Amino acid sequence: MDLLLIILLPTLGALLPPLAIRFGRSASAWTAAAITAAALLLAVEPLLAVFNATPVEYHLSWLPQVGFDLQLRMDGLAALFVILILGIGLLVILYARYYLAESDPMGRFYGMLLLFMGAMLGVALSDHLLLLLVFWELTSLSSFLLISYWNHRTDARRGARMALTITGAGGLAMLAGFLLLSHIVGSYQISVILDAGDLIRAHPLYAPTLLLILIGAFTKSAQFPFHFWLPHAMAAPTPVSAYLHSATMVKAGVFLLARLYPALSGTELWFIVVGGTGLATLLFAAYTALFKHDLKGLLAYSTISHLGLITLLFGIGTPLGAVAGVFHIINHATFKASLFMAAGIIDHETGTRDMRLINGMWKYMPHTATLAMVAAGAMAGVPLLNGFLSKEMFFAETLYIVELGSLSWLLAAAATLAGIFAVAYSARFIHDVFFNGEPVNLPKYPPHEPPRYMKIPVEILVALCLLVGVFPAFTVAPLLALAAGSVLNGPLPEYSLAIWHGFSLPFMMSLVALVGGIALYSQRHRLFRLRDRLFPVPDARTLFWQAIEWLIDQAQVVTRALENGSLQRYSALLLLAAFAAIAVPLLDNRGTLSGPLPMTPLDPLTVLGALVMIIAAITVVLWQRQRLTAVIALSVVGLVVSLTFVRYSAPDLALTQLSVEVVTIVLLLLALFFLPQQGMAESSHARRSRDLLLALGIGGGVGLLTWGMLTRPYETIAGYYMENSLPGGGGANVVNVILVDFRGFDTLGEITVLAIAAIAIYTLLDRLQLPMPTTDPQGRVWSQERHPVILAHITRFLLPLALLVSIFLFLRGHNTPGGGFIAGLVTAIALILQYMASGIDWTQQRWPVQHHPVIASGVFIASATGIGSWFFDRPFLTSAFGHFHLPLAGDFELATAMLFDLGVYLTVVGVVMLILANLGKLTKRSTPDGEPN
Amino acid sequence: MLEILISLFLVIGAVFALIGSIGLARLPDLFMRLHGPTKATTLGVGGILIASVLHFSHRGEGLSLHELLITVFLFITAPISAYLIARAMLHLKGKSLKENPGIKTGDKGNLQN
Amino acid sequence: MNRWLPHPLLSLFLWLVWLLLVNSVAPGQLLLGAVLAAGLPLLTGRFWPDHPPLHNPWKMLRYIAVLLWDIVLANLAVARRILGPTHQLRPAFIQLPLDLHNDFAISVLASTISLTPGTVSSDLSPDRQFLLIHALDVEDEASLVAQIKQRYEQPLKEIFEC
Amino acid sequence: MLSIALAIAFACIAAALLLNFWRLLRGPELPDRILALDTMYINTIALLVLFGIYLDLSTFFEAALLIAMMGFVGTVALCKYLLRGDIIE
Amino acid sequence: MNHWLIVPILLPLLAGVFNLLLVNRRPHLQRTLSLGATAALAVVAMYLVAIADAGHIEVYQLGNWPAPFGIVLVLDRLSAMLILLTAIVALLTLLYAINGDDQRGRDFHVLFQLQLLGLNGAFLTGDLFNLFVFFEILLIASYGLALYGFGAVRTRASLHYVVLNLIGSGLFLIAVGTLYAITGTLNMADLALKIAATDAEEMALLRTSALLLLVVFGLKAAILPLHLWLPALYSNAAAPVAALFAIMTKVGVYAILRTYTLIFPAEGSVPDVASDLLLPLALLTVAIGAIGVLGSQRLREMIAYLVVVSVGTLLAGIGQFNVGGITAALYYLPHTTLVTAGLFLLADLIARQRGSTDDHFTPGPPLLQPTTLGVLFFLAAVAAAGMPPLSGFLGKLLLLKSVQPQHAIWLWSIVLSGSLVALIALSRAGSRLFWKTEGEQATTMQADFFRLAPAATLLAMSVAMMVLAGPLTRFAEATATQLLMPQQYLDAVLSSEETS
Amino acid sequence: METLAALTIAVLVTCGVYLVLRARTFPVVLGLSLLSYAVNLFLFFTGRLVTGAPPLAGGSVPTADPIPQALVLTAIVIGFGMTAFVMILALRARGELGNDHVDGKGGNI
Ligand code: NA
Numbered sequence A: 001m002d003l004l005l006i007i008l009l010p011t012l013g014a015l016l017p018p019l020a021i022r023f024g025r026s027a028s029a030w031t032a033a034a035i036t037a038a039a040l041l042l043a044v045e046p047l048l049a050v051f052n053a054t055p056v057e058y059h060l061s062w063l064p065q066v067g068f069d070l071q072l073r074m075d076g077l078a079a080l081f082v083i084l085i086l087g088i089g090l091l092v093i094l095y096a097r098y099y100l101a102e103s104d105p106m107g108r109f110y111g112m113l114l115l116f117m118g119a120m121l122g123v124a125l126s127d128h129l130l131l132l133l134v135f136w137e138l139t140s141l142s143s144f145l146l147i148s149y150w151n152h153r154t155d156a157r158r159g160a161r162m163a164l165t166i167t168g169a170g171g172l173a174m175l176a177g178f179l180l181l182s183h184i185v186g187s188y189q190i191s192v193i194l195d196a197g198d199l200i201r202a203h204p205l206y207a208p209t210l211l212l213i214l215i216g217a218f219t220k221s222a223q224f225p226f227h228f229w230l231p232h233a234m235a236a237p238t239p240v241s242a243y244l245h246s247a248t249m250v251k252a253g254v255f256l257l258a259r260l261y262p263a264l265s266g267t268e269l270w271f272i273v274v275g276g277t278g279l280a281t282l283l284f285a286a287y288t289a290l291f292k293h294d295l296k297g298l299l300a301y302s303t304i305s306h307l308g309l310i311t312l313l314f315g316i317g318t319p320l321g322a323v324a325g326v327f328h329i330i331n332h333a334t335f336k337a338s339l340f341m342a343a344g345i346i347d348h349e350t351g352t353r354d355m356r357l358i359n360g361m362w363k364y365m366p367h368t369a370t371l372a373m374v375a376a377g378a379m380a381g382v383p384l385l386n387g388f389l390s391k392e393m394f395f396a397e398t399l400y401i402v403e404l405g406s407l408s409w410l411l412a413a414a415a416t417l418a419g420i421f422a423v424a425y426s427a428r429f430i431h432d433v434f435f436n437g438e439p440v441n442l443p444k445y446p447p448h449e450p451p452r453y454m455k456i457p458v459e460i461l462v463a464l465c466l467l468v469g470v471f472p473a474f475t476v477a478p479l480l481a482l483a484a485g486s487v488l489n490g491p492l493p494e495y496s497l498a499i500w501h502g503f504s505l506p507f508m509m510s511l512v513a514l515v516g517g518i519a520l521y522s523q524r525h526r527l528f529r530l531r532d533r534l535f536p537v538p539d540a541r542t543l544f545w546q547a548i549e550w551l552i553d554q555a556q557v558v559t560r561a562l563e564n565g566s567l568q569r570y571s572a573l574l575l576l577a578a579f580a581a582i583a584v585p586l587l588d589n590r591g592t593l594s595g596p597l598p599m600t601p602l603d604p605l606t607v608l609g610a611l612v613m614i615i616a617a618i619t620v621v622l623w624q625r626q627r628l629t630a631v632i633a634l635s636v637v638g639l640v641v642s643l644t645f646v647r648y649s650a651p652d653l654a655l656t657q658l659s660v661e662v663v664t665i666v667l668l669l670l671a672l673f674f675l676p677q678q679g680m681a682e683s684s685h686a687r688r689s690r691d692l693l694l695a696l697g698i699g700g701g702v703g704l705l706t707w708g709m710l711t712r713p714y715e716t717i718a719g720y721y722m723e724n725s726l727p728g729g730g731g732a733n734v735v736n737v738i739l740v741d742f743r744g745f746d747t748l749g750e751i752t753v754l755a756i757a758a759i760a761i762y763t764l765l766d767r768l769q770l771p772m773p774t775t776d777p778q779g780r781v782w783s784q785e786r787h788p789v790i791l792a793h794i795t796r797f798l799l800p801l802a803l804l805v806s807i808f809l810f811l812r813g814h815n816t817p818g819g820g821f822i823a824g825l826v827t828a829i830a831l832i833l834q835y836m837a838s839g840i841d842w843t844q845q846r847w848p849v850q851h852h853p854v855i856a857s858g859v860f861i862a863s864a865t866g867i868g869s870w871f872f873d874r875p876f877l878t879s880a881f882g883h884f885h886l887p888l889a890g891d892f893e894l895a896t897a898m899l900f901d902l903g904v905y906l907t908v909v910g911v912v913m914l915i916l917a918n919l920g921k922l923t924k925r926s927t928p929d930g931e932p933n
Numbered sequence B: 001m002l003e004i005l006i007s008l009f010l011v012i013g014a015v016f017a018l019i020g021s022i023g024l025a026r027l028p029d030l031f032m033r034l035h036g037p038t039k040a041t042t043l044g045v046g047g048i049l050i051a052s053v054l055h056f057s058h059r060g061e062g063l064s065l066h067e068l069l070i071t072v073f074l075f076i077t078a079p080i081s082a083y084l085i086a087r088a089m090l091h092l093k094g095k096s097l098k099e100n101p102g103i104k105t106g107d108k109g110n111l112q113n
Numbered sequence C: 001m002n003r004w005l006p007h008p009l010l011s012l013f014l015w016l017v018w019l020l021l022v023n024s025v026a027p028g029q030l031l032l033g034a035v036l037a038a039g040l041p042l043l044t045g046r047f048w049p050d051h052p053p054l055h056n057p058w059k060m061l062r063y064i065a066v067l068l069w070d071i072v073l074a075n076l077a078v079a080r081r082i083l084g085p086t087h088q089l090r091p092a093f094i095q096l097p098l099d100l101h102n103d104f105a106i107s108v109l110a111s112t113i114s115l116t117p118g119t120v121s122s123d124l125s126p127d128r129q130f131l132l133i134h135a136l137d138v139e140d141e142a143s144l145v146a147q148i149k150q151r152y153e154q155p156l157k158e159i160f161e162c
Numbered sequence D: 001m002l003s004i005a006l007a008i009a010f011a012c013i014a015a016a017l018l019l020n021f022w023r024l025l026r027g028p029e030l031p032d033r034i035l036a037l038d039t040m041y042i043n044t045i046a047l048l049v050l051f052g053i054y055l056d057l058s059t060f061f062e063a064a065l066l067i068a069m070m071g072f073v074g075t076v077a078l079c080k081y082l083l084r085g086d087i088i089e
Numbered sequence E: 001m002n003h004w005l006i007v008p009i010l011l012p013l014l015a016g017v018f019n020l021l022l023v024n025r026r027p028h029l030q031r032t033l034s035l036g037a038t039a040a041l042a043v044v045a046m047y048l049v050a051i052a053d054a055g056h057i058e059v060y061q062l063g064n065w066p067a068p069f070g071i072v073l074v075l076d077r078l079s080a081m082l083i084l085l086t087a088i089v090a091l092l093t094l095l096y097a098i099n100g101d102d103q104r105g106r107d108f109h110v111l112f113q114l115q116l117l118g119l120n121g122a123f124l125t126g127d128l129f130n131l132f133v134f135f136e137i138l139l140i141a142s143y144g145l146a147l148y149g150f151g152a153v154r155t156r157a158s159l160h161y162v163v164l165n166l167i168g169s170g171l172f173l174i175a176v177g178t179l180y181a182i183t184g185t186l187n188m189a190d191l192a193l194k195i196a197a198t199d200a201e202e203m204a205l206l207r208t209s210a211l212l213l214l215v216v217f218g219l220k221a222a223i224l225p226l227h228l229w230l231p232a233l234y235s236n237a238a239a240p241v242a243a244l245f246a247i248m249t250k251v252g253v254y255a256i257l258r259t260y261t262l263i264f265p266a267e268g269s270v271p272d273v274a275s276d277l278l279l280p281l282a283l284l285t286v287a288i289g290a291i292g293v294l295g296s297q298r299l300r301e302m303i304a305y306l307v308v309v310s311v312g313t314l315l316a317g318i319g320q321f322n323v324g325g326i327t328a329a330l331y332y333l334p335h336t337t338l339v340t341a342g343l344f345l346l347a348d349l350i351a352r353q354r355g356s357t358d359d360h361f362t363p364g365p366p367l368l369q370p371t372t373l374g375v376l377f378f379l380a381a382v383a384a385a386g387m388p389p390l391s392g393f394l395g396k397l398l399l400l401k402s403v404q405p406q407h408a409i410w411l412w413s414i415v416l417s418g419s420l421v422a423l424i425a426l427s428r429a430g431s432r433l434f435w436k437t438e439g440e441q442a443t444t445m446q447a448d449f450f451r452l453a454p455a456a457t458l459l460a461m462s463v464a465m466m467v468l469a470g471p472l473t474r475f476a477e478a479t480a481t482q483l484l485m486p487q488q489y490l491d492a493v494l495s496s497e498e499t500s
Numbered sequence F: 001m002e003t004l005a006a007l008t009i010a011v012l013v014t015c016g017v018y019l020v021l022r023a024r025t026f027p028v029v030l031g032l033s034l035l036s037y038a039v040n041l042f043l044f045f046t047g048r049l050v051t052g053a054p055p056l057a058g059g060s061v062p063t064a065d066p067i068p069q070a071l072v073l074t075a076i077v078i079g080f081g082m083t084a085f086v087m088i089l090a091l092r093a094r095g096e097l098g099n100d101h102v103d104g105k106g107g108n109i
């Protein structure tokens, strides 16, 4: 529980400093510090337990389906990191209180810092691969926010994005590696995995697992070639650099190497990849650091180089190497954090970080200079400082490598070379900043010592460098032993933390490095010129952003190429997919297309009908550009479709088709008025051929499907309907009974579709203004008479007649063809005829019906009929009917289905009227258009 | 006897309908073509409908006169359709009474060109 | 006629139509038909405020009978012309001066003309003074005009306008 | 007897429909096509009634009635379109 | 017979109808009605989830006709879950919309409620043709909503969407027709039985209908190459509409899941349709979607492509047709729906403060509330990119774990690369929108609490889904198991008796 | 007869698909209408070709399958709603985009 609280305290506590900022900057800082201190306090007990050789564990079930639990464990390595994270964190909080300017939002800073702290603690304490990954990515995310803290600056934004991209990508690769690892071991629990090293190394998936995990580690720890994000992360405020980029986040990568060391190390692949990467990073970064004029740039490359060193130590794969690696983690954290803080102080006081401007600071801030020089000495590996100890262990390790055979000496040589560079850039940090004459054009002048409290963190860290450097056995030894022990997951090798081992070969190497480094630095001007001339190193930042921009551009190109906004393309793709769906099964040989039924004989009339339909359909295509003619041809197709329904025993369908047809024609004509009357041939020949081919393909496919279907027998549930229609549904017209009863729910849905269509169309017509042709396509002015008298008078007479027919169809529909839908259409058409013959205003004066309520009540009546059955404890839409007898009128039947059908009727009337009347009204507000369309 | 009557009405009706359509196809000018459908077809369909009335009435389910309704309906609407089509043609030819009062009694009833 | 049965003839007509539609004279249908025949004109009555009263229903029946007979004749006449040599036809537009003033009556006249031998109403002058008639085969325009006026327009005038 | 009459009638109506369709395709003017369509509708009524007699089924009455109504409405709409462009105003 | 089953259909239907009666009158009444109905829907949906989670499948025989003759509603875990999800998204979207967006055109509430009707009906029905009807309801309502507010771009995108779906509806009918022509039935359970019993002769036609259904549902779900309508439509719709549309692609996903576990199960007689095609298509969809995310020039366009990515991710899970894959998909589904909806609302809030720069990734006026909106955006981006620790990560994790070894390399590399691309793109977006500012603030109108709260709640759901990952995955796993063992469904639907 | 039915549907689908792929809204609507005819016929034919036996209950002879008829009726109605919507959407598009191209490009013709 303590372990969970240690993580949760800063993570959730991140909310407090932004709130506390209302009470002042100090309050915010104090809050952050208090939270950190509390976490540290909480950590005391488990730490003590760990020091007593009992790892502390915590387990909470979370996502059992994937075995994802909250599994925490504090062992020696975790303990070391917890101490580093919380200890240095506390110092950074103090430092930042004075570092940040008045204008910087401090609450946000501390919030994000605490968030990061929580994530980092999580990384250290996780005993579960996935949990580790979660916290790992959280460190990436929170560091993104911290780097971009000064988000008005381009370099900050870009630096943050670069860091996030690289480390985020590494994390995703690592996720894959973790999944593989857990697949091999059968567990996510790290402590279990650590015991399964032999199994893992022997597994065929070992190589991909290792490489994927290493990508994660290397990106985080800025190993070559993923190193370049770190220098750009220097756009962050210096406390962030001191914390993330020296002590904590960048250490996560090497932490992972240490954490999984027992499980993954000990193979040639490990040696080559980890060792090789570490060595390359070590050398390259040390070399580069020397040439950085930016104070923080130098420190960043130095950090990369030291991380390379640590990586190399783990890569060497010997127990001593691992011990040295852990030791250097501790040492680097202390001296590099203090160096960043010192650099921050100088920046803070001079307003610049350019070492070509900053000179002679010794005179202005001797106290700070002393501290920085001691820390830089540690960085260079000067004896009596902590850096010297671990570096010497490193030199010693390089001498005992045998894997490279006769070339083994190269490693030692390379280590010495790196040492030379390290001394050289450390010398530059000391000399170029604190001596080297007078400052040049400082933005702030004169610089002086920073506030008292800003130096305290540096003092503490530098003191630690000294203490460890002088009295290693009394200070760091237990912690080192503890941490190294858990890294090795076994007995510790023999090692000694003495300052003086005699004039051993490693000491000679240190000596060479010191002398060589100082010599190199003294020749720096020549070296700078040489480098500029010989190795103009390509700027990784430019490359990175070019790559990103290129990717984005390419993504845009691909996207625009696919999603080009052309409906024709989208439709063609859909139809092509449909074609494939139809053609592939018909063409391959499973099952047969044609069924066993014999063909029914042709009769001449049907052939004639089919011919008329076919020709009419082709005519629609051929005349598509004479649009009115095409409409006429289309209505011929519709007519023949209706006849087909009659021909094959579907009178209801014929009625529906006929009525819908005419409403559609009216609608098309109303719309056509506002559209160009003539189209143009504008598709290319190739396009037309392609479309025709596709059309023929799909047409042929559907035709074959029809044929296959018609030639095979089938068994249907229709018999049930035929039997139950009269006794159960109270109607003889089975189609109608299906519509209002068996499948009345479909019909309810169908009228709802109509209602929505009408409403949506009403919406579409809202404030729509279209240019209105004042002449027909041939330039003839429209006929002056709006409503031909003869038409008007005769159609008025037809109205009651049509309504009578409509009532007839409605009442009879349950037993003979008809029903509410058709009746509704007939009523609507009768009224539309009045609209056409006498005008909207005229008709609406005489038939003042609001269409919206009609539609609403129609749907309501239909649904309410359905709900009515609840009162008889029957499911929705259960019908009831009965035969009644009235004197004089005789027998008649009443059915709830009729009420339902009334709803259908009203909806249809309302919908058709709403659509056509409003479409008709469009001309009232549209602007006459002088030029013909 | 009734069957003969039915057959007679059927054939006469169908022939009239055909004649109307022949007129539609054959006559040289829209205004002339109008005469066929408005009269012959209407009557032809009427004949067939009467045949239907007779047929279904004699099948024993009582008098079936409802086909007459269709006939009535056609008689009411066919002239209007013809009138509108003629008007539309006059409009297309620019010869409507309103726009060009110049049409005089005795104009050659062929406005095709 | 009165508030509840404003158009008795129309109602009668609708009642008959209903019985035709349902193809039945069962008591229930007679009753339902009567209800509808009375109700629908009430519902739609506002669509003909200027509807002329029928002054003489019997003349109307006679007119219909004449018309039916003329239709049969018309068809025979037209059939002969359609099937005969088309180049011998003498089509013509004829302007028929109107004595009728009621729009509904004019409409009925126009329909009648279209249904009868060799003539189709084609246009109505905006001032309702002339009806443009297309004739398929005209020998003598004047007599055609006179025939129409006498045979159709006059009775209509009596029926609707008196 | 009746069957022969029916056959003749079917043949006549079929021929009539074909002629109508020919006129519809041929034009030459839009009113010609509208007239042809209108006539097709009317002949279709005849066809339906014939079919009913042929099958001895009275269920086609409603369809025939509706064809009469719908054919008329369609013709009105098309003509109005030619005359005014705006068919509901 | 539990009448509550039909309430998710009737509630929005009646709310829509009464709203229709109130059209052009009393916006407050309309809002109250709409909101009340949706809130009630959410409560009912929770009750239904509770019923479904007890493990039985509830059947409601409409019209009291037994299956397969009448239409039945079937409540299983999957439908209950989707109804609840719909209700939650709808409620929060509606809360956002009633701050004024609902008055920018006609009939917003009517269309909104009827959209819900279509969605709930599609999730509940046990009849294939009735599914078509509900598809049409939800489509026509979505057409109206997509156009809501108009504008040239929106109209064009809607036109494309409408035409494609009309073609799709035709294909749907052909598929249903073919199935009926062979089996003579429409009830999905009965279809499953009949298809299992058909002989090999019918294989060609059955496979055609199975493939056609895949095309149809693929169009709704926006699978490659049928996804092209989506980006323009979603990125240009009004904010509440786009947010509601987050659920729309899921209808296609639902239909695929239902069809190819029940009617054409992977081990059934028509085996190799979805199980062969879905996974590769899904992965390609993820890839193309990710490319679109990267290439986006506006936030809303990016979100739209994130929808495409999420569809691919979901189908990659479903396409494996094993418990693990479907569990992953069913956990991921609510996550992506809620986050997408929240993102669309958030994008609207951001765009409102950027003046004419709108949501384009070009330097614009500084936001008025950078912190509030920034925190929300960060949360949303983490969730959407599938970064730990939010639900997006957990969903992807489940997916990565579920895959069979032979597919792992493709699935892992594409899904993980997709996450990386989303990370790159979203960090770029955030950086551009929040930090790279230019000029003066464009507005002094702060996003008020009533707009922020729904957006924030939707996004916070991701956090809740992380915390409750245990129970949620348990439910998802139970659902997946239920789907992969359709016998329970068949028994429930086909053995139920009429209530006499 | 089966072949004829198949041929007719094939032609309707072909014409419909071709028109749907045109660049102007009106032909597209025409194409959708043709497709909708074809689909309705297809759905109708799933009940096979039955002459002279409308599905009226109470008779003794087997009748046509009523289910496809009910389905087609629903499909026709829905198809009408959709056609109406897309047609008027095309008008709206013309209003918003200034022309009748499906992508809103090209001149105002
Ligand atoms: Na210097």
Ligand code: NA
Pocket: A919, A920, A921, A922, A923, A924, D086, D087, D088, D089
């Ligand atoms: Na109009």
